Amino acid sequence: MAQQQEDKLKKIIAHAKEYGFIFPSSEIYDGLSAVYDYGQNGVELKNNVKEYWWKSMVYLNENIVGIDSAIFMHPRVWKASGHVDAFNDPLIDNKDSKRRYRADQLIEDYMARIEEKILKEVAKGRRKFGDDFDEEKFLNTNPNVLRHKKKLEEVHSRYVRAMNDNDLKELYNIIIDYGIADPETGSKNWTEVRQFNLMFETQFGSVAEGANKVYLRPETAQGIFVNFLNVMKTGRMRVPFGIAQIGKAFRNEIVARQFVFRMREFEQMEMQFFVRPGTEMEWFDYWKQFRLLWHKNMGFGEELYRIHEHEKLAHYANAAVDIEFRFPMGFKELEGIHSRTDFDLSQHEKYSGKKLQYFDPELDKSYVPYVVETSIGLDRTVLAILSASYREEDVSDKGQTETRVVLSIPPALAPVKAAIFPLVRRDNLPDVARKIHKMLHTRFNVAYEEKDSIGKRYRRQDAIGTPYSITVDYQTLEDNTVTVRDRDTMEQQRVPIDRLPQMIEERVSMAKFLEQLDV
Numbered sequence: 001m002a003q004q005q006e007d008k009l010k011k012i013i014a015h016a017k018e019y020g021f022i023f024p025s026s027e028i029y030d031g032l033s034a035v036y037d038y039g040q041n042g043v044e045l046k047n048n049v050k051e052y053w054w055k056s057m058v059y060l061n062e063n064i065v066g067i068d069s070a071i072f073m074h075p076r077v078w079k080a081s082g083h084v085d086a087f088n089d090p091l092i093d094n095k096d097s098k099r100r101y102r103a104d105q106l107i108e109d110y111m112a113r114i115e116e117k118i119l120k121e122v123a124k125g126r127r128k129f130g131d132d133f134d135e136e137k138f139l140n141t142n143p144n145v146l147r148h149k150k151k152l153e154e155v156h157s158r159y160v161r162a163m164n165d166n167d168l169k170e171l172y173n174i175i176i177d178y179g180i181a182d183p184e185t186g187s188k189n190w191t192e193v194r195q196f197n198l199m200f201e202t203q204f205g206s207v208a209e210g211a212n213k214v215y216l217r218p219e220t221a222q223g224i225f226v227n228f229l230n231v232m233k234t235g236r237m238r239v240p241f242g243i244a245q246i247g248k249a250f251r252n253e254i255v256a257r258q259f260v261f262r263m264r265e266f267e268q269m270e271m272q273f274f275v276r277p278g279t280e281m282e283w284f285d286y287w288k289q290f291r292l293l294w295h296k297n298m299g300f301g302e303e304l305y306r307i308h309e310h311e312k313l314a315h316y317a318n319a320a321v322d323i324e325f326r327f328p329m330g331f332k333e334l335e336g337i338h339s340r341t342d343f344d345l346s347q348h349e350k351y352s353g354k355k356l357q358y359f360d361p362e363l364d365k366s367y368v369p370y371v372v373e374t375s376i377g378l379d380r381t382v383l384a385i386l387s388a389s390y391r392e393e394d395v396s397d398k399g400q401t402e403t404r405v406v407l408s409i410p411p412a413l414a415p416v417k418a419a420i421f422p423l424v425r426r427d428n429l430p431d432v433a434r435k436i437h438k439m440l441h442t443r444f445n446v447a448y449e450e451k452d453s454i455g456k457r458y459r460r461q462d463a464i465g466t467p468y469s470i471t472v473d474y475q476t477l478e479d480n481t482v483t484v485r486d487r488d489t490m491e492q493q494r495v496p497i498d499r500l501p502q503m504i505e506e507r508v509s510m511a512k513f514l515e516q517l518d519v
Contacts, residue, residue: 009328044415064242069223080351088195096187216250267378274369300388316343335376407465412513
């Protein structure tokens with residue numbers, strides 16, 4: 001199971017590079033760890049995801065507006081938010097391999113392996129008993145399962161207590177007591193666990209001697225909070241209302257791994273929703289359901305998502321859940337929904353000396369609003385889409401079986417919407433194909449290709465997720481129709497040239513994609 005997952009991730013990484021989605025940054029200089037560039041297809045996919053999120057949050061909600069705050073902020077912002085004092089990861093070093101890991105992730109991965117053992121026992125039981133298999137009874141009676149469950153409960157209980165108490169010694173003891181090894185080398189020779197602050201520091205000023213220390217923002221949320229008054233007054237906003245933002249954030253991750261899942265420079269899509277105190281749980285439940293619907297609307301299957309309730313709450317929260325996605329490396333956090341209480345605005349009131357309150361005409365009083373946050377990683381969403389849409393299929397072509405790789409990306413999000421091919425590079429076919437390309441390229445991102453056989457061109461477009469391939473052939477010269485091939489079914493149909501814009505729009509329309517959320 002673990003090997004299959006690792007193999008799939010390797011295939012996705014290789015595919016993303018080969019087909020212009022994601023490249024290692026500065027690759028000609030041997031790259032920079034955990035930093036990536038988006039290629040010509042990756043940036044289109046990324047921009048389409050941004051549009052999907054932005055329109056679903058801002059356009060579909062009349063009480064949500066967007067901003068774009070600066071990356072550099074006054075250093076006291078991060079003192080007020082708690083990042084200067086408390087934005088730390090528990091790190092542990094292996095003395096033999098000289099590798100550094102997050103202690104909490106080592107323990108979580110260990111628990112995930114125990115869960116995998118339980119699933120393997122269930123799979124064996126299902127094979128053995130067939131239709132008579134009673135999974136619930138098996139989970140409660142099988143000796144091997146019971147042994148694994150007991151160990152999992154023990155580790156989980158100790159882990160939760162250690163995290164809640166910020167007990168670094170206990171995290172170390174868990175790793176030692178259960179023989180958790182370096183995942184790369186198998187060594188169990190560990191140092192003590194210690195804290196490491198994740199913020200990047202830099203200097204702000206015209207000369208080094210007079211410069212002030214500032215930080216690259218580790219999250220985008222604080223840019224929203226410090227603009228609360230500006231947006232509320234200029235937008236004449238009334239509670240409840242939200243402020244949305246898409247932007248870069250930076251974290252000096254010591255253990256950055258798993259491709260674009262965890263990077264040092266990444267992009268977030270966040271919305272802070274300001275509510276009347278006492279109504280936050282109602283809105284927390286609303287946004288939890290809406291955001292889960294947003295993910296499921298992409299059509300990859302409900303089984304790929306699950307809700308994870310936080311057992312340890314952040315210092316600012318009174319409720320928190322994660323929407324987790326089944327990546328090739330297992331279920332991991334994709335989006336967080338948090339009820340942040342009035343912590344952020346109250347802290348900025350305290351540190352700035354400015355009143356950050358809302359006068360509620362219904363209550364005839366002022367108060368610091370509570371906040372419900374939705375925060376999703378854009379890069380993780382791109383990885384989720386690549387993971388869920390990547391598939392290899394055996395197809396028959398002229399009596400021979402070959403494997404095609406296809407990305408079944410939702411058409412509204414696909415980098416290229418249609419590709420136009422002349423069947424051959426003669427007899428006026430390229431001229432007609434160019435005219436079709438010109439007719440479509442003001443409406444959609446379309447590609448033109450005439451190199452290689454038509455079969456190879458189809459395969460290239462399948463591999464980047466293009467919904468339609470349009471072929472100009474000799475019949476086109478007779479009746480102004482073209483062959484349109486569907487990416488997913490590979491079925492072909494003759495379509496009049498003048499109907500192409502309508503046909504493509506019907507399938508790739510972002511508006512129709514959003515209408516499924518507008519309930």
